[in-house]
Amino acid sequence: MTFLHKLFFIIQLSYYLHMLPELYFQRIKKEDQQPKIIHAVCGFSVVALAYFLGFQRIALVLITLHYLSQAISYAFQLINVFDRDEKYASLRLFNSVVFVLVRFSTVQEMAIKPGLGRKSSNKNPPILSQEFVIQNHADIIASVAMIFVVGLTIQSTSALANVFISLHHNVTGEEPSHEHPTGLPFTYESGYKDYFAVFFYTLICIIMHAVLQEYVLD
Numbered sequence: 001m002t003f004l005h006k007l008f009f010i011i012q013l014s015y016y017l018h019m020l021p022e023l024y025f026q027r028i029k030k031e032d033q034q035p036k037i038i039h040a041v042c043g044f045s046v047v048a049l050a051y052f053l054g055f056q057r058i059a060l061v062l063i064t065l066h067y068l069s070q071a072i073s074y075a076f077q078l079i080n081v082f083d084r085d086e087k088y089a090s091l092r093l094f095n096s097v098v099f100v101l102v103r104f105s106t107v108q109e110m111a112i113k114p115g116l117g118r119k120s121s122n123k124n125p126p127i128l129s130q131e132f133v134i135q136n137h138a139d140i141i142a143s144v145a146m147i148f149v150v151g152l153t154i155q156s157t158s159a160l161a162n163v164f165i166s167l168h169h170n171v172t173g174e175e176p177s178h179e180h181p182t183g184l185p186f187t188y189e190s191g192y193k194d195y196f197a198v199f200f201y202t203l204i205c206i207i208m209h210a211v212l213q214e215y216v217l218d
Contacts, residue, residue: 001056006167006188009051012063013194014201016044022209025137052190138210145203164200168193 001009019040023033050059125131133140151161173186 001188003167003186003188005056005060008060009047009056010167010194010197010201011205012047013044013051013198014205016040016047017198017202018205018209019043021137021206025134025206025210026213027134051194054190138207138214141203141206145200145207148200163193164196167197 017040019036022028023036028036047059047063050056125135148161148164151157152165167188169191170186170188172184174184176183
């Protein structure tokens, strides 16, 4: 698989994995957690099995169909908000047909929506308390991620940090040279070092989720 192909699957695994700690950070009620946990675990398991067992092409098609269905569904939800006179009511049939067809062609579940309407608090909770961790989890996790990034700039730790940040297990590829001015494309396979990359990019997903929650959704 190519670099972008591999990076796509690493981000997908990180996305599903980040859903689990987000249940805590978003203060999801216990009675609402079970379906979200099942979705996150099932989504992670399906993508991981396809990635590590060599079914990346099939998984890529199914995930693309899944996100296409999601995009159409959200588009029609947006239309319903502004279509008070129901001028486009007949188009709902198209949305329903696409939804059913995609659900029959993929094993993916629908992605959970971010916790909209999260209540913020102006109080300063005690350091290292549960409330402190929830309110400042993005800063805490960003500090952890920054340790890996700074580690790349230090010679003694760059090799270790590189394991978490870079993609590994490339099988072919060559830098540009006189014999090959354009070089040869790098292709990759799955391997044990991908677990470290998934961990790091899960931290990035949590940070990005918090940024969108704070500055866009709220």
